Amino acid sequence: ILNVEQSPQSLHVQEGDSTNFTCSFPSSNFYALHWYRWETAKSPEALFVMTLNGDEKKKGRISATLNTKEGYSYLYIKGSQPEDSATYLCAFQAGTALIFGKGTTLSVSS
Amino acid sequence: DADVTQTPRNRITKTGKRIMLECSQTKGHDRMYWYRQDPGLGLRLIYYSFDVKDINKGEISDGYSVSRQAQAKFSLSLESAIPNQTALYFCATSDRTADGEQYFGPGTRLTVT
Numbered sequence: 001i002l003n004v005e006q007s008p009q010s011l012h013v014q015e016g017d018s019t020n021f022t023c024s025f026p027s028s029n030f031y032a033l034h035w036y037r038w039e040t041a042k043s044p045e046a047l048f049v050m051t052l053n054g055d056e057k058k059k060g061r062i063s064a065t066l067n068t069k070e071g072y073s074y075l076y077i078k079g080s081q082p083e084d085s086a087t088y089l090c091a092f093q094a095g096t097a098l099i100f101g102k103g104t105t106l107s108v109s110s
Numbered sequence: 111d112a113d114v115t116q117t118p119r120n121r122i123t124k125t126g127k128r129i130m131l132e133c134s135q136t137k138g139h140d141r142m143y144w145y146r147q148d149p150g151l152g153l154r155l156i157y158y159s160f161d162v163k164d165i166n167k168g169e170i171s172d173g174y175s176v177s178r179q180a181q182a183k184f185s186l187s188l189e190s191a192i193p194n195q196t197a198l199y200f201c202a203t204s205d206r207t208a209d210g211e212q213y214f215g216p217g218t219r220l221t222v223t
Binding site: 004034036042043044045046049089091096097098099100101102103 | 213
């Protein structure tokens with residue numbers, strides 16, 4: 001059974017803090033690693049799809065890195081804002097389907 | 111207009127009833143997926159389809175069936191609903207590139223009493 005673990009489960013930070021989350025996945029049969037942002041009462045939206053070991057992607061204040069050899073990815077948020085409050089999901093792709101982690105729920109206070 | 115739509119958005123039904131959840135997309139994607147989300151659990155794949163003639167079981171297909179009526183439509187049926195099928199159901203689509211990101215519908219909240 002393929003397992004995708006995310007930590008921490010939840011996180012509360014102050015506006016302006018920088019933070020990071022971890023996604024751990026199997027290091028074998030890797031095809032891609034996806035990050036999604038899921039706001040309350042909305043549907044998940046893709047942030048990044050990463051395929052190559054050493055990949056780094058950035059979108060505004062959010063960036064992600066990928067280590068396929070050791071099976072982890074980090075998501076970084078620089079200078080957190082209240083609008084960053086959401087659940088961040090990672091998903092491991094070995095073949096055709098995605099296996100999602102349980103997510104990290106971020107709450108940013110102003 | 112939303113690219114991926116789901117109907118109904120909310121539904122309450124009784125144990126033993128048959129119910130169908132519908133998904134339509136205007137993105138022109140070949141691939142469509144049905145997931146369920148339960149509190150404390152990640153999104154779990156129920157079924158997926160890579161084209162009209164291709165249907166595949168996901169991690170938790172028991173108790174569910176699907177129909178891909180057209181490239182743009184993918185329906186999920188619960189033949190005889192049971193309370194532990196109470197969940198939030200998402201439809202998603204992606205294009206045919208193997209690492210294509212998925213686009214999610216707004217979700218259907220289903221309650222089985």
